[in-house]
Amino acid sequence: MSGRVVITVPDIGDFHDVEVIEVLVAPGERVELETPLITLETDKATMDVPATAAGTIVELAVQKGARVSQGDAIAVLDTGAAAATVLPTSESGQSAPSPSDTQTAPAAAGKISETGLTIPDIGDFHDVEVIELLVAVGDTIELETPLLTLETDKATMDVPATVAGRVLAVHVAKGARVNAGDLVVTVGGAATALAPAGSASASGSPQPEKAAPVPQPAARVEPPTGSSPPIEEAGFSRAHASPSVRRYARELGVDLGRVSGTGPKGRVTHEDVKAYVKTALSGAPAGAVPSGDGSALPQVPVVDFAAFGPIDVQPLTRIQKISGPRLHASWVNVPHVTQHDEADITEMESLRTELKAKAASVGVKLTPLAFVVRACARVLAGFPRFNSSLDGAGENLVFKKYLHIGFAADTPNGLVVPVIRDADRKDLYEIARDLALLSEKARTGRLSGADMQGGCFTISSLGGIGGTAFTPIINAPEVAILGVSRSQTRPVWQSGQFVPRLMLPLSLSYDHRVIDGADAARFTVALAGALAEPRTLLEAVP
Amino acid sequence: MSEPLEQLVPDLGDFRDVEVIEILVRSGDRVEAETPLITLETDKATMDVPATAAGVIREVALKKGDRVSMGSLILTLEESIEAGTPASAGATAAAEEGTDSQVQAGQPAVDVEAQLVVLGAGPGGYTAAFRAADLGLDVLLVDRWPQLGGVCLNVGCIPSKALLHAAKVLEDVESMAEHGLMFGDPSIDIDLLRQWKNKIVGKLTAGLTILAKQRRVRVLRGFGRFTSPTRMEVVEPDGKTRVVAFRHCVIAAGSEPSRLPGLPADSRIIDSTGALELKELPGSMLVVGGGIIGLEMACVYDGLGSRVSVVELTPGLMPGCDRDLVRPLEKRIRDRYERVMTGTGVSRVEALDEGLRVSFEGGDAPPPALYDRILVAVGRVPNGRLINAEAAGVAVDARGYIAVDRQMRTNVPNIFAIGDIAGQPMLAHKATHEGKVAAEVAAGQKSSFDARVIPSVAYTDPEIAWVGITEEQAKSEGRKVGKGLFPWMASGRSLALNRDEGFTKLLFDPATHRVIGGGIVGVNAGDLISEVALAIELGADAADVGLTIHPHPTLSETVAFAAEAFEGTLTDLYAPKKGA
The missing domain is CATH 2.40.50.100 (RNA polymerase II/Efflux pump adaptor protein, barrel-sandwich hybrid domain)
Structure with missing residues (x-):
């Protein structure tokens, strides 16, 4: 043999x-x-x-x-x-x-009696922490039995068994950091036919779509040696830098022409090259290199709050710890502009009220947000730039041929953004069903990593709470986010008289590097138009 | 299960009876390959x-202080179950088989394999080979000549400098006669002189052989021609052909003296190689070509007593160099040589028994004259057309040059070209720098040719050296430059050397005052120019140079004085205020 x-x-x-x-x-x-x-x-x-x-x-x-x-x-x-x-x-x-x-x-x-189960493809994550071990030696497991829980900076996810059998050995401990392909447990005595480890993990794991990378702000910019833009040689050869600094810059792939020198008479030093690389890695746009110590932002003063009265210190929740830096990265890296508009949803509301009971009878909760998601999906089809992202180098625009819409969900633990897959291929009822399902998962903390990956456009609705307008922060590298505030019945001047209309405030924040103001205005006008004619939103989706 | 393995002293190059200064292991020790x-x-x-x-070491056969040679027993080893890793076994094989190892099993067509083959062992080639070996590549150096070192060491830079030194000694002695030092007429033993020159060359080329062995760089003598982008055939002196397979190749095949068309075939017509052989001292010699090589050789033969004439087709000697730098040399050789003809061509050469009868053409062409020797020094042609580069897909231009990028890569990514064959200027120091870049890139580093200037030197008497931008170049580009000049007439050191014609000139960027060029004419100008090159590479400005304390009294002071002359801080001369 x-x-x-x-x-x-x-x-x-x-x-x-x-x-x-x-x-x-x-x-x-x-x-x-x-x-x-x-x-x-x-x-x-x-x-x-x-x-x-x-x-x-x-x-x-x-x-x-x-x-x-x-x-x-x-x-x-x-x-x-x-x-x-x-x-x-x-x-x-x-x-x-x-x-x-x-x-x-x-x-x-012949009779293989042992199978090693490994961490499946978990997208772009490396050194992911094992926060829970769910099986122990001697346990009998079925196909899909969760083996352990991983926590990425995005979400927690369970790694399911891809074979059934008895756990012979566990190779990782709680707190360990693992990568795709790492051996997790050895399973033996497989009673059922072995599912091929490779193929099972491909289908059964929470594997993110390859084409839809996790929205990660520039923290993962490739090192400059990898995909950095080509060096502009004329500038390089004029840079005020000694031969050893030039050699160092070549090693790191740094275009010396873009580095500002802090040495005597503007000379570029080794430290300047290092600082340039650090800044590039931390995601600041190339060229905007801070001179000096490399910290571009002034710090908020530290205050001893206890000096002024009693205080209580509580740690940020896990989700807050994760989302904070992401929001900050988007805020400092993306030039935000917010376009405000309002949509007449008088007819939408009456239609929704009309259909609500019928929908409820088949288990679908028809919310205003479902209409908004549906309308956005419709309108985005005509505005491809709103469904694009800048690549890591900031040199190309990546247009996505799919449309997954995220929506901000308020949970007891903090803000999460579950994603409705293929929102452009779903009708109103399917969207409503997805919204309900994902919201429920979010509330109970059961969202998987995959549920939150791949978003192209995000909607943040505060309509259920109140407010007239706000400035949402773009979920970078997406390039636009729609904020929805509370609708109000207001007098609207129509055909020579004031008529009471239900108006929905829209606040569209967009990445001005990618989207012009005029396009943003066209987008909100088109969106308001779509919401004003709700019957078209009921149409089946081809 | 295993019999003891003897560990022997490997090939040490030319060394014998070498002292063991340290024993690093003891019997019973476990060692790895x-x-x-x-x-x-x-x-x-x-x-x-x-x-x-x-x-595991069974027995150590040596003690500290013993003297060993290649093949001496060091110790015996009980081999462990797995005998060495394949990698170290390979290295061992290479080491043991030495220079003519090579034959490996596998594809029968290939006789020699190497990660990197360097074609040409001149200064660029051996530098590339050594650097690559130091970076861990398995290197084969191919050259058609018996000695390493190429043109530079064997028939170029080095032997010419030896002869130029001899000429200089003669001239210095002669010039001191009027100041009280009289030796009488010199007697020249041309054979002894030639032996001395050859000994210098021999020392250097032997040194290269040792350096190659120490690095385990294999050397294959023969004429290499490409047969594919990863193969080359090397025709050895005995006519045997070896097929060499490589992953990377550095073409460092150099250049040869240009021939002048229409000259008769006559042994009295020689090129620089022939001139350096120094077979005899002709009574009269015509140097065709007033560039660096021609003028250096003219200088040698003039110093040794031949009547020298120089003929140059273009209007001035040493094209490419600022005229003011050439002037002191031109003045000196017009006084000393039989005739210096510029703007003049050679129209005809007749080989007669009594000599070579040369007819000239041009505005100031003199009547035909008879010479014992003609030295043709009208430039060099790259050897790009001799290596069958097309079989590797490497593009060679009509003149024989191979175009390369900043990393010295040709249009074929695994093949590099450096030195003369990769373009002007044809200078050894350019080739060595390029050789290092190519070796480092082949070894996976991200090196690049980022030098900003390449100095040029004519080792004539007086020497002329320049670097960076020249005044002529600035003028043709319409670029404004600032100038600082210090005449050596005011240098005590120069006067003490019994010379006063030199000067040092620096050129500056008028906005930043950074040094962007410089030229020096005078004794040891070639040594002095390095400081100017360093100043340019470091981006130094006039004040940086002027405020650096230079030792007194030296010729190097004149560089600082030139910077001070530009700054207006010079006290060794009086210059009325500029624009005051």
């Missing part, structure tokens, strides 16, 4: 889509452990990827010029009987066969 | 000898 092993690209650091500049083996060739298979070239270095097992190459999955990332298959190896020589494919010691291997591996091994 | 075992000290350096395999 012969074992087949798929050799994949190991952990290569932060690089993705790395070019294969050389394929060093051919099908039929026999390779030993550590025989180099291919040569990769990142913008840092070239590196050989060695075989993690000895055997004969059955098939090559890459060719020269291909671009690969961690986990991509390189070659299929026939290991002969020597299946024991498989080396771990990553530091985590994960030796689970790769997805394409799962058909042969279990069969070949 | 590459664990240092002993330290040797040659008169050049100390070096550790590493284990070539992992294991």
Whole structure:
């Protein structure tokens, strides 16, 4: 019997889509452990990827010029009987066969009695904390039984079992930090047929859509060496910087022409280059480099409040701790403008009242917010810039071919923003149902990470509470957010007389780097128009 | 299960009986491959000898103070179950097999494999090879000549400087006669002189061989031609062809003297290489080409007693350099040489028994004249067309240059080009700098050619050196520059050297007062120009240079004086206030 092993690209650091500049083996060739298979070239270095097992190459999955990332298959190896020589494919010691291997591996091994369960793809998160272990050695688990709870800075999420069986070993402890692919538990004595670890985790895990990265403010800007804009050589060659500083700038990929020097006579020092990189990494727009110590913002004075009377100190909730820096990052990084308008929702309200009971009878709570979400979905289709984001370098606009709308939900623990998937493909009732479901999850703290990822546009409705207008903060890297205040019946001048109309205040904050004032005004006018003709919002969605 | 493994002293280059100054392990110690075992000290350096395999030491055969040579037994090792990692085994193989190792199993077509092949062992090539080896690459250096060092060491910079020194000694002695030092007429033993020059060259090239061995840089002698972007065939002197496979290649194949079309084939017509051979001293010599190389060789033969004439096609000697810098040299050689012709071409050369009869053309062309030798020094052509670069897909232009980017990459990403073949100026110090950039980039670093200036030096008497922007260049670009000039007439040191014709000139950005160029003519100008280059690279301004205390009395003072002349703070000369 012969074992087949798929050799994949190991952990290569932060690089993705790395070019294969050389394929060093051919099908039929026999390779030993550590025989180099291919040569990769990142913008840092070239590196050989060695075989993690000895055997004969059955098939090559890459060719020269291909671009690969961690986990991509390189070659299929026939290991002969020597299946024991498989080396771990990553530091985590994960030796689970790769997805394409799962058909042969279990069969070949006869009765595999142990399966290692690993952290599935959890999006862009790294070193995520394990805040709860839900299984212990000896537990019997079913498919989908939660194994442990992870907490990212976005949300908590459970990692479910992808096989049923008995827990033989738990490899992580509470408080540990894990990454995708890390071994979590070993499950043995599988009574039911083994679900292939790879494919099950792909379907059953809270895996975020790849195309819809978590809205993260610039904290994750790639290091300048990766995708920074090309260096403007003329400026570089004029910079007042000594040869050693030039070399240092090249190492870090810094365009010296953009660094302002703090040395004597404006000379750029090593420290200036460092400060520039730090600022770039912390997300400030390139070029706006603070001179001196690098802290751009004046600090709020620290006051000893107890000196003036009794106080009580309470920690921020977890959600507040997380959302605070994000709101701050958006506030300081995005030039906000807020456009105010109002929509006549007299007819919308009467229509809603008319349909409410009927909807309730089928379990749908038809709220004004459902109409607003539906109207936004309609209007956004005509304003693609409102469904875009700037890329990390601030050089390109990313237009999204999907529309997921987030809505701010007030919960006892703080503000969360669940996301309605594909809001443009849902009718009013489906939206209303999603709103109710997600709101309930939010209130009870059961929102998963996936429930809060991928938003394109956010609505913050304070209409149930009060107020006439406000300035919502954009949920960056989204580029616009709609604030909705409380509707009021007011006299409106129509055809020569004042008539009582129910008016809904709209406050649209937008990223002025992406959206012009005129477009923002057009958007709110279109939105008000859509809300004023509510029957069109009832139409079925193709 | 394993028999004891002997650890021997590896190839030490040319060293024998080297002292063991330290034993770093004891019997019973467990060592890994590459664990240092002993330290040797040659008169050049100390070096550790590493284990070539992992294991437990059974017996140490040496003690401190012993003297060893290649092959001496160091110790015996019980090999551990896994014998070394493949990586260290590879390194061992390379070390043991030395320079003509190479043959590896695998693809039968390939005789030699290396991560980096450097084609050409001139100053750019060996620098690239050594730097790359220091960065951990497995390097093969290919050169068609028996000695490393290329043109610079063998038939260029170094031998010419030796002969120029000889000429200078003769002239200095001669010029001191009127000041009371009389030696009588010199007697010149041309054979001894040639031997001395060759010895200098030999010392340097042998040094390179040692440096290569110490770094485990393999050397393959032969003529390399590309056969693909990752393959090269090297024709060895015996006609054998070896196929060399590489991941990266640095083309450092240099240049050759240009030939002048229409000249008869005659052994009396020589180029710079021939002139440096110093076979004999001709009675008369015509130097065709009034550039740096021609004028340096003219200087040598004039000093040694030949009657020298120079003919230059363009209106001035040493094109590219400011005229004021050339003037002291021109004045001196017009006095000393038989004839200095500018704006004049050679129209015809007849090889006659009594000599080479040369006809001239041009406005001031003299009548035909007879010379014993003609030295052709009309420039150099890059060797880009000799290496079959097209097989690798490397673009070579019509003149033989290979275009490169800031990282010295050619249009083929794994192939670099440096030195003369990568473009003007054809200077060794440019090539070495480029060689380091290419090696570092090949090793995965992000280096780039970011030098702002490359100094030029003519080692004539007087020497001329310049760096950065020239006045001619500024004028043609319409750029305003500020100037500070200090004539050596006012330098005590220069006068004490019995010379007064030199001067130091600095050019400044009028807005920032930063040094942007400079030129020096006079004794040791080539050594003095470095400070100006450093000032430009560091962005120093006139005050930075002027306020740096320079030792007195030196020629280097004149750099500071020139800066002070621009600043208006100079006290060694009186200059009426500018614009007052």
